[in-house]
Amino acid sequence: MPSQNLSMHCIHHLPLLLAGLLALSHGQLPSGDNKGYGNSSHQHGQESGEDPSSPQVAPSNTNFAFRFYHLLTSENPRKNIFFSPLSISTAYAMLSLGAGGHSQTQILNGLGFNLTELSILDIHRGFQHLLRVLSLQDHGLEVHLGNTLLLSDDLELLPGFLNSTMTFYDPKLFRPDFSDTVGTTKLINDHVKKETRGKITDLVSELTPDVKMIVVNYIYFKGLWKKPFHLSRTTAGDFYVDESTTVKVPMMVQSFQHQWYLQDRHVPCSVLRLDYQGDAVAFFILPDRGKMAQVEEVLTPQMLARWNHLLQNKYFYRSVEIHFPRFSISGSYALDQILPKLGFQDLFSQQANFSGITTQRKLQVSKSFHKATLDVNEVGTEATAVTSSFLTFLSAPRSHLVVRFNRPFLLTIFSPSTQSVLFWGKVVDPTAP
Structure with a gap:
């Protein structure tokens, strides 16, 4: 773009x-x-x-x-x-x-x-x-x-x-x-x-x-995101709160960008890391459909540390198309x-x-x-910095992926320099106040 x-x-x-x-x-x-x-x-x-x-x-x-x-x-x-x-x-x-x-x-x-x-x-x-x-x-x-x-x-x-x-x-x-x-x-x-x-x-x-x-x-x-979403691509989309409830949300889109992303082979979820300018990152944890309870059962500090280490591995820095709700x-x-x-x-x-x-x-x-x-909204300043290191435990296909955050997910805002969780949350319904 x-x-x-x-x-x-x-x-x-x-x-x-x-x-x-x-x-x-x-x-x-x-x-x-x-x-x-x-x-x-x-x-x-x-x-x-x-x-x-x-x-x-x-x-x-x-x-x-x-x-x-x-x-x-x-x-x-x-x-x-x-x-x-x-x-x-x-x-x-x-x-x-x-x-x-x-x-x-x-x-x-x-x-x-x-x-x-x-x-x-x-x-x-x-x-x-x-x-x-x-x-x-x-x-x-x-x-x-x-x-x-x-x-x-x-x-x-x-x-x-x-x-x-x-x-x-x-x-x-x-x-x-x-x-x-x-x-x-x-x-x-x-x-x-x-x-x-x-x-x-x-x-x-x-x-x-x-x-x-x-x-x-x-x-x-x-x-500010290092890699922002594009305002012109935000459109109304469905978010599936549960089996019987669907709400409309502004769905942001980011295409053909390399991001830190893994599909966990041991826990039924995917994890996306989005970097801010400066010393902060966000982890978005997307359980497989109907698997929120199973993910929460294994949600521990050790699991977060594991995802954090894995998502510094250049193997998981890959082309991903992201569909993500704009919400408060x-x-x-x-x-x-x-x-x-x-x-x-x-x-x-x-x-x-x-x-x-x-x-x-x-x-x-x-x-x-x-x-x-x-x-959470779309924009920020463009940046080209890449973070990488050399840990590898999980495997994921390298083809272009589409990841849709159109169902309940977890999030954390993390400070790498202090290894501190600044914020933690779960988004069940992005239209709820």
């Missing part, structure tokens, strides 16, 4: 907010409280320098991503799913700095960390390193992962918690008057709208005066209802211990939710 047929707009817009709206409310302070990790973490961080070993937190984060996904899909097998496991993990790891005793252990174990293999200090150093790498600007790619703390102006924090939080997670800090619920609500919504480039608005509808602390984590991703989906999840099923039993109860944050009041998490949105 001639280059003038290509628009130069971005193809992917992924703003996300974990509101943990981790809104913490207060009660009576129990006796014998644990001061938590706050003071010691900052002290040790200063003594041992800045991230000398770059501890690897990505494997645990990926493990958490799959556990979270399997729980969601088991409860809602016929619904779209979309979330950022990294955003959830980062927010709760930051919150764990203020947790003490069993509450801290529950948070970190719930996130997938084995505390006999990785120290608490190394976990926070690992997140510090990961956030630093993701914040580096890359041509054609914008990844903005940030944290925000909103603390009541009458809440006296322990210095160790604030110092450690600033050291490892570098959040923006606000000190609003929480008794002014209207003003605080506007402050949060305006801040979130700005940080997500206007994609998430009116996040908070009402606050109660007993809320004393809010933890917010957001991620904004904007990328979103996911909203009440984490205070979901996370207890993943090991966070005490966090949302009066048993929670956040004595590392303040000795002034007993805090507990009253609400926590996560919201993510995904927009």
Whole structure:
């Protein structure tokens, strides 16, 4: 296709907010409280320098991503799913700095960390390193992962918690008057709208005066395909939601382009890798007809790693005609209802211990939710870079293939430099909001 047929707009817009709206409310302070990790973490961080070993937190984060996904899909097998496991993990790891005793252990174990293999200090150093790498600007790619703390102006924090939080997670800090619920609500919504480039608005509808602390984590991703789809070729097409439901979608087409693609001989699916400009790739996993459940049964971090390695093999860089829906989906999840099923039993109860944050009041998490949105469309800037290496396990015919994403599929947005899953999702019905 001639280059003038290509628009130069971005193809992917992924703003996300974990509101943990981790809104913490207060009660009576129990006796014998644990001061938590706050003071010691900052002290040790200063003594041992800045991230000398770059501890690897990505494997645990990926493990958490799959556990979270399997729980969601088991409860809602016929619904779209979309979330950022990294955003959830980062927010709760930051919150764990203020947790003490069993509450801290529950948070970190719930996130997938084995505390006999990785120290608490190394976990926070690992997140510090990961956030630093993701914040580096890359041509054609914008990844903005940030944290925000909103603390009541009458809440006296322990210095160790604030110092450690600033050291490892570098959040923006606000000190609003929480008794002014209207003003605080506007402050949060305006801040979130700005940080997500206007994609998430009116996040908070009402606050109660007993809320004393809010933890917010957001991620904004904007990328350009290395090889865009052509606007002129997008036409209405059928998407088969299930055996009895068919919907019409704008179906994008990309012809006669080499892409990373394999047909798995051991799992009933095909896997397509599409590269962004910069340090990010997308994997689209298309189960064979009627085989979504079988694919989900073997969906593990090891399987994703296997596909990732295979799709660096030049054998799988081949001519593929792709038919792919243009769509927007979103996911909203009440984490205070979901996370207890993943090991966070005490966090949302009066048993929670956040004595590392303040000795002034007993805090507990009253609400926590996560919201993510995904927009996929055709275009980006042309590029000719090719990635290849030399792994080979599967075989596939080398003839020109036509791949139609016209039935439910899985997707992940992946950062190769950090080996991190930024987003994970399942598209069951691309016309559903």
